[in-house]
Amino acid sequence: MVRDGSAAERRFEGRLRSLRSAGHRITAQRRAVLRALAMMGCACGAEDVHARARRIYPRLGLVTVYRTLAALVREGLAQTVQLDDGRVRYELRDDGRHHHHLVCLSCGSIARLEACALGRLQSAGLRRGFRVTAHRLELFGYCEDCQPSGGRHEAR
Amino acid sequence: MVRDGSAAERRFEGRLRSLRSAGHRITAQRRAVLRALAMMGCACGAEDVHARARRIYPRLGLVTVYRTLAALVREGLAQTVQLDDGRVRYELRDDGRHHHHLVCLSCGSIARLEACALGRLQSAGLRRGFRVTAHRLELFGYCEDCQPSGGRHEAR
DNA sequence: CCTCCAAATGAAAATGATTTTCATTATCTC
DNA sequence: GAGATAATGAAAATCATTTTCATTTGGAGG
Numbered sequence: 001m002v003r004d005g006s007a008a009e010r011r012f013e014g015r016l017r018s019l020r021s022a023g024h025r026i027t028a029q030r031r032a033v034l035r036a037l038a039m040m041g042c043a044c045g046a047e048d049v050h051a052r053a054r055r056i057y058p059r060l061g062l063v064t065v066y067r068t069l070a071a072l073v074r075e076g077l078a079q080t081v082q083l084d085d086g087r088v089r090y091e092l093r094d095d096g097r098h099h100h101h102l103v104c105l106s107c108g109s110i111a112r113l114e115a116c117a118l119g120r121l122q123s124a125g126l127r128r129g130f131r132v133t134a135h136r137l138e139l140f141g142y143c144e145d146c147q148p149s150g151g152r153h154e155a156r
Numbered sequence: 157m158v159r160d161g162s163a164a165e166r167r168f169e170g171r172l173r174s175l176r177s178a179g180h181r182i183t184a185q186r187r188a189v190l191r192a193l194a195m196m197g198c199a200c201g202a203e204d205v206h207a208r209a210r211r212i213y214p215r216l217g218l219v220t221v222y223r224t225l226a227a228l229v230r231e232g233l234a235q236t237v238q239l240d241d242g243r244v245r246y247e248l249r250d251d252g253r254h255h256h257h258l259v260c261l262s263c264g265s266i267a268r269l270e271a272c273a274l275g276r277l278q279s280a281g282l283r284r285g286f287r288v289t290a291h292r293l294e295l296f297g298y299c300e301d302c303q304p305s306g307g308r309h310e311a312r
Numbered sequence: 313c314c315t316c317c318a319a320a321t322g323a324a325a326a327t328g329a330t331t332t333t334c335a336t337t338a339t340c341t342c
Numbered sequence: 343g344a345g346a347t348a349a350t351g352a353a354a355a356t357c358a359t360t361t362t363c364a365t366t367t368g369g370a371g372g
Contacts (some may be wrong), residue, residue: 025339025348046330061351066330068349082238086359087329102286111286130258130267132297141288181319181368202359217322222359224320242330243358315372326361337350342343 012038015077015092022075032057033068034092042110043081043089043101081110083138100136104143111143168194171233171248178231188213189224190248198266199237199245199257237266239294256293262302269295 015034020026036053050065069090072078081089081101089110102111171190176182192209206221225246228234237245237257245266258267 023348027339027349029350059351063331063352064350070331080240082240084236084238086242086244088242102288104286105289130260130295130297130299131303132258132295133261134296135294136296137293138291139286139288140290140292141286143286147287179319183320183368185321215322219323219360220321226360313372316370317368318370319366319368321366322364324362327359329358330356332355333353335351337348339346339348341346 008038011094015072018075018077019071024071024075028057029053029060029064030068030071032060033065034072037069037072037078037090037092040091042112043091045087045089047087049090081138082136083110101138102143103138103140104146105140107143107146109143113139164194167250171228174231174233175227180227180231184213185209185216185220186224186227188216189221190228193225193228193234193246193248196247198268199247200266201243201245203243205246237294238292239266256295258299259294259296260299260302261296262298265299267299 012034016026016031019030024030032053033049035056036049039052040049046062046065046069049069050060050062053065054060069078072092073080073090076093078090078092081091083089083103100113102113104110168190172182172187175186180186188209189205191212192205195208196205202218202221202225205225206216206218209221210216225234228248229236229246232249234246234248237247239245239259256269258269260266
C-alpha cells in the first residue's frame with residue numbers, strides 16, 4: 001500500500017516534498033492527514049478527514065488536522081470549498097487542475113466539474129475595471145441518482 | 157424619508173407586504189432591519205446590519221437581526237453570500253435579478269456583476285446527468301481603485 | 313376601542329466549528 | 343546523537359450563530 005510506484009503514490013510523495021521544502025516537518029500525523037485527504041472522493045470537512053486519518057494514525061487530534069489542512073491550503077496543495085452549512089470543506093488540488101462543484105441538494109454528494117467556461121465573465125469583470133484573479137463556482141441541483149423524475153428520490 | 161413615493165419606497169412596502177402575507181407580523185424591528193439592508197450598498201454580515209439598523213431602532217437586539225434575516229431569506233426576499241471569512245453575508249434580492257459578486261482582495265469591497273453567462277456550464281452539468289437548479293459564483297480580484305498597477309494599493 | 317393569544321423580542325446561555333495556549337514530544341540540522 | 347525549534351494534543355478560548363425562556367406586542371376578532 002505504501003511502496004508501489006503508482007501515480008497516486010508519486011503524487012503523495014510529491015506533496016510531502018512540497019511541504020518539506022516549504023519549511024514544514026514531515027510527521028506521521030501529516031502523512032495520515034494527507035493520505036486521508038487523498039482517499040476522499042470529494043471535498044469534505046475537517047471532522048471527516050479526522051475520522052479517516054485516525055484509521056491510519058489513531059492518536060491523531062482534531063486540532064492537528066485543522067493545522068495540517070491550513071498548512072496544505074497555505075502551500076497551495078489543497079483548497080477549500082464553501083457550501084451553505086457553516087463548515088469548511090477541503091480537497092487536494094490535482095496539479096493546478098481547476099474545477100468546480102456539482103452539489104446535489106438531495107443526497108449532498110459533491111462531484112467535480114472539470115469544465116470551466118468563465119472567460120466571458122472574467123471579461124465582464126474587466127469591463128468594469130475589476131481584475132479577476134480567481135473565482136469560485138458551485139452549482140446546485142440534483143445528481144443522476146436523485147433526479148426527481150428518475151424514480152428514487154429521497155425526502156430530506 | 158418615509159412617505160415619498162419613490163421606487164425604493166415602493167419596493168420597501170412591497171417587501172413588508174410579502175412578509176405579512178407569508179404570515180409574519182410587521183414590527184418596528186423588522187422595518188429597521190429591512191431598511192438597513194436596503195441602505196447597504198452590497199452584501200454584508202449580520203453584525204453590520206445590526207449596527208445600521210440600530211440607528212433606526214436603537215434597542216434592536218442582534219438576535220432579532222439574525223431571526224429577521226433568516227425570515228427574509230426563507231421568504232425569498234434576501235439571499236446569502238459566502239466568502240472565505242467564516243461569516244454569512246446578506247443582501248436583498250432585487251426582484252428576481254440574478255447576479256454574482258466581484259470581491260476585491262485588497263479592500264474587501266463587494267460589487268455586483270449583473271451578467272450571468274453560465275448557460276454553458278449548466279449544459280455541462282446536464283451532460284453528466286446532473287440537473288442544475290441554482291449556482292453561486294464569486295469572482296476574486298482587484299477593483300478599479302485597488303489595481304496594483306493603478307497607483308494606490310493598500311497592504312493588507 | 314379592547315381583549316386575547318400566538319408570534320416576536322431580548323438577554324443569557326448553548327452550540328458548533330475553528331483557533332489559541334501551553335506544556336510535552338519529536339523532527340531534522342549539524 | 344544532541345539541540346534548537348517546529349509540531350502535537352488537551353483544554354480553554356473565540357466567534358458567529360442558534361436556542362431557551364420569560365416578557366412584550368401585533369393584529370384578528372369581538
